[in-house]
Amino acid sequence: LLFFCLFMLNTKHFFTEKTNTIMEQWLEAVRKDRRIESSVDLSDTALGDSLPKLLKSLAAVFPTNEKSAFQTIVQSSLDHGDLRARQGYDATEVAQEYGLLRRIIFSVLEPHLLQGSPQEIIEIFVKIDTALDEAISLCFKTYVQVRFQELEQLQSQLTLTNQELTRLFEASKDNLSYLAHELKTPLTAVIGYSELLLRLQQNVNADVSSPTLHGIERVLQGGRHLLRIVNDSLELSRYEAAQMNLKLEVVNVNSVINTISEMLAPLAQAQGLELRINCANAPHKVLTDAFRLQQILTNLVGNAIRYTDEGFILISCQNLATEKWCIAVTDTGIGIAPEDCDRIFEPYSQAFFNQGSRKSEGTGLGLALVSRLVKLLQGD
Structure with missing residues (x-):
């Protein structure tokens, strides 16, 4: 037992003497390990700042009983986890660091351990492994706590930012x-x-x-x-702002379409275009807002006239199945590129496909308004 205690004491002295060697080899190994990317931008001081305390606490496990020895590891391990979290380390990088430290410690201690008995070697291996496992556990405890604090702060910042953006909007x-x-x-x-x-x-x-x-x-x-x-x-x-109110009433769709046609026919004729109507299968009466329906048709037909050089514009209306009906405005104009079909319904967006001099004529708001009015009238 006396020889065993002396060997443990000698191991502590040897470990303490080799602390700088362990530090140097560990720093070099971390620098070379490409899996620890977070270490690239850190100085040697920042990288190894908490390691001397941890090595000093590990040296204390050799001549004392486990309970008292492991108490010295607690604070240094907690500090190391806090530091790595604030330095932006990934959890796998922290684990890789400890893996390198374990390997280097045993490599440095190897010449000394070979002088001991098998029982002494096993005992020291167990003590170091147990101490390092405890250090890793404590390190990850503070690492996770700091990460959660960062997430909470980020959540608070995002909440405030969202509130400010909503206010500005x-x-x-x-x-x-x-x-x-x-x-x-x-x-x-x-x-x-x-x-x-x-x-x-x-x-x-x-x-x-x-x-x-x-x-x-x-x-x-x-x-x-x-x-x-x-x-x-x-x-x-x-x-x-949800301030657009509907005035629902029974409306004659044919009458609304004829009104729009009479209003816009001179504009179409001035450009040499024919404005046609096909409402043979249109519903006679529907419950809708006549003014909003006129807005929709005026924008659609106006767009068709603006972007048609020759030919005609057709306004058609017909009944569909299950008590539905539809209005379509078709023309022989320049058309819309497939990639623009979704974008044209956003405010201030226009399809620039083959527009020529017309690019400056539109407001970029007409179809956006049409899309919203159709939704307001519960249409598709």
Whole structure:
């Protein structure tokens, strides 16, 4: 027993003397191990900061009983887990570090252990293994705690960020709605006075090629375009704010379609287009909002006229099975590229396929408004 105690004491002295050697070999091994990527950006000091304390506590297991010896490992292992978590280590990297440390400790101790008896060697192996297992367990305990704290902080930050984004989004909608309201009145006045001025100039000057008349017409076109953007923006804002109310009533679909056709036929004829209607199988009466249905058709037919160079636009309506009905607007225009079919229903999005000079004519809001109005009317 005396010889056994002396060998344990000598092992402690040998282990203490070799602490720097173990540190150096461990640092070199970690640097070479590509599985421990988090160590790449760390200095040697940051990498081995907690290791001397851990090695000192491991040296204490040799001459004392297990209970008192393992108490010295607790704090150093907890500190090591906390450090690695804050340094951004992955759990597998921490385990790999301990695996390298175990291998290097036994490699350094090997010359000394060969001087002992089999029983002494086994005893020291068991003590070191048990101590390292305890150190790993304690290390992962604090590692996981710090990671959970980071997750909680991240969750809190994301919650605050989400609340701020929601607030900014709501504020932007309010600002857009306010801006649209403020723009609508002066724009209406500009258009009204421009139309009056145009009529007066036409009475005074019969020359349709007059620069003055062309200038006024351009002002009118620009004003109407801006007013259309303002009106569509207001409608979208009302929809997003759930403030768009429906006025449901029994409506004659044929009558609504004929009204839209009469209103837009001159525009189609001015471009040499034929506006056709096919409502032979249309329902006579449906429960809907006549004004919103007119908005939908006006946008769809207006788009069809704008993007058709020659041919016709067809408005068709028919009954479907299970008490459903549909309206379709088809044309012989430039069409829409398949990759744009979903995107065109988002605000301020347009299909740029083969548009040519028309690119600046649309607002990018018409189809977005149509899509939302159809949903509001519980359509597909």
